[in-house]
Amino acid sequence: YHDPPSNQWFGFQAWSMERVAELYQQTGNAKAKTVLDKWVKWALSKTTFNPDGTYRIPSTLQWSGQPDTWNASSPGANSGLHVTVADYTNDVG
Template sequence: KAVLDKWVKWALSKTTINPDGTYQIPSTLQWSGQPDTWNASSPSANSGLHVTVADYTNDVGVAAAYAKTLAYYGARSGDTASKSTAKALLDGMWGNYQDSLGIAVPETRSDYSRFNDSVYVPSGWSGTMPNGDAITSSSTFSSIRSFYKNDPAWSKIEAYLKGGAAPVFTYHRFWAQADIALAMGSYAELLE
């Protein structure tokens, strides 16, 4: 409770819920200073350790885990701000990021540039992938995975590899869908 009292107050101060239900929560944290030397019998406040938020996200999986934490904290402590923020996050996901497959947000993926990365193949070695692609010293990630070219979204990646804009995809990750369901269930059990 001593940790969560402080953390929830900080986390809520860094959370934005917009009138339309969209939201922004902390994503990348930057730390400065040093923690105090750990003393299990008398933990310190770590007054020399500081954190700032480098950027924010609307990632639904992380927001669901956050909402679940707020729901449990609010149910036990009675804190109305944590309860209302948990509800706003869950309602915002449901109202803004739901589609026929689940709940997810579009992501710009510049990491697909790595499809052109070389694959290390020892000198004098060659082979064949199970799908028939040749493995040589000039192989790249995508050259030995030609099956990606059969994907309906391949044109977006191909255009990016040729200098176009980074592709945008909406991934319905299992862990995020499960965390959303668990957060909604926890909120209903604890607060409704």
């Protein structure tokens, strides 16, 4: 995560969230579902599917702010951390 190009690539997000989805599928972990529900809603809101079959997905992300200090017993909402989509692509990987 300390390599800025990595955390700016949407594929890095999708790849990580696939692992969370696999955890949820295998275990039914409620915390994984909470994370998935929030991320999928956001990802779909940034994805466009056109009637002609073309589409666009996020490509480069821009982050601002800071995440909350980690506390395992009471994770924060990271309300000071924000992301915007800098550009889009139709390359799924």
